[in-house]
Amino acid sequence: MEKIKIIRATALKEKPKDESALVFGKSFTDYMFTMEFSSAKGWHSPTIKPYAPLSIDPANLTLHYGQSLFEGMKAYRDAEGGVRLFRPADNFARMSIGAQRLAMVPLDEEMALAGLKALLEIEKDWIPRSPGTSLYIRPTMMAMDAFLGVHASDSYLFFIILSPVAAYYKEGLKPVKIYVEDEYVRAARGGIGYTKAAANYVASMLAGSQAEKRGYSQVLWLDAVERKYIEEVGAMNIFFVIGGKLVTPPLRGSILAGITRNSVIQLAKAKGLEVEERPISIDEVFEAAQSGAMSEAFGSGTAAVISPVGHFSWKGEEVAVNGGKMGKIAQDLYDSLTAIQYGRAADPFGWSIKL
Numbered sequence: 001m002e003k004i005k006i007i008r009a010t011a012l013k014e015k016p017k018d019e020s021a022l023v024f025g026k027s028f029t030d031y032m033f034t035m036e037f038s039s040a041k042g043w044h045s046p047t048i049k050p051y052a053p054l055s056i057d058p059a060n061l062t063l064h065y066g067q068s069l070f071e072g073m074k075a076y077r078d079a080e081g082g083v084r085l086f087r088p089a090d091n092f093a094r095m096s097i098g099a100q101r102l103a104m105v106p107l108d109e110e111m112a113l114a115g116l117k118a119l120l121e122i123e124k125d126w127i128p129r130s131p132g133t134s135l136y137i138r139p140t141m142m143a144m145d146a147f148l149g150v151h152a153s154d155s156y157l158f159f160i161i162l163s164p165v166a167a168y169y170k171e172g173l174k175p176v177k178i179y180v181e182d183e184y185v186r187a188a189r190g191g192i193g194y195t196k197a198a199a200n201y202v203a204s205m206l207a208g209s210q211a212e213k214r215g216y217s218q219v220l221w222l223d224a225v226e227r228k229y230i231e232e233v234g235a236m237n238i239f240f241v242i243g244g245k246l247v248t249p250p251l252r253g254s255i256l257a258g259i260t261r262n263s264v265i266q267l268a269k270a271k272g273l274e275v276e277e278r279p280i281s282i283d284e285v286f287e288a289a290q291s292g293a294m295s296e297a298f299g300s301g302t303a304a305v306i307s308p309v310g311h312f313s314w315k316g317e318e319v320a321v322n323g324g325k326m327g328k329i330a331q332d333l334y335d336s337l338t339a340i341q342y343g344r345a346a347d348p349f350g351w352s353i354k355l
């Protein structure tokens, strides 16, 4: 593997003093990792350099046709002051899968992980220390050809930037209110819904801001064909506890295969909970919430961790789950998952990687 070049910064930024005031994704550390792809050289020139704006051609293919793909992961500080990652190889593997769908090139996953570890070695003082905080990691891959033909790019840039964060939702662990979208759709099967393509997020933005204006934190998407089956939330997968079983929509190509989703399923099974990955209609959700058969609902994601849902609104009707309070199962899964992520508990799954 090519050696990583390190270019030192002449001055460093001031680190956030008040960790309780951290806003998700707003401040960035001193350095970034980059590597480039060309058809002649493959992935090359891995470099750690001062965080700085990119210079791109106005005809850059990413800007015009959206060959842009990202990942989201976190670095956690453990009790001994060490640095931990959670299933990082899975994020890079998912990026390669997404890259294939977007007609980009597969990532050099080994070089990406080596780059991330080297970057964290330099930036570890940026990992906040307060409970619930972490250093959010944003790997991104974008096309670099300057060309207006609708064709896959021949050149790419991969970069990793880092941002110290606290909870993703301003509510923290307080249950969020979710708006079930019945007009717009995010993704259809056969499309790119299962990738972390930038395009999926712009597809969700209008509905997201309309929901926010109505007082909801996020949108719950329904399937694109019938507007009937539950898909996922804007930045997290969704789980319901119905009749004591943990139920979540299956992976059929239109939703992201969340790494937290997969971890929650494995954790729940290890705790002896029954887990069902099956289609769930919005009618079932409302009926089960109204009858009390649904005792809990929560989202899962890297940024969101486990986020309880207190209310759903659909077609002008609102229903509360568990009286709008966080449930026992969500709390227990949150505790177990974060204990592994922060290295506070034994990790029989081998998910937590100490640097």
Ligand code: PLP
Pocket: 072, 232, 233, 234, 235, 236, 237, 256, 257, 258, 259, 260, 261, 300, 301, 302, 303
């Ligand atoms: N679904 C969407 C649309 C997301 O953006 C995310 C966040 O990454 C997730 C689900 C959760 O995925 P993961 O658990 O891998 O972070």
Ligand code: COI
Pocket: 071, 072, 073, 234, 235, 301, 302, 303, 304
């Ligand atoms: C993540 O959880 O890492 C995400 O990517 C969510 C993001 C869109 C804020």
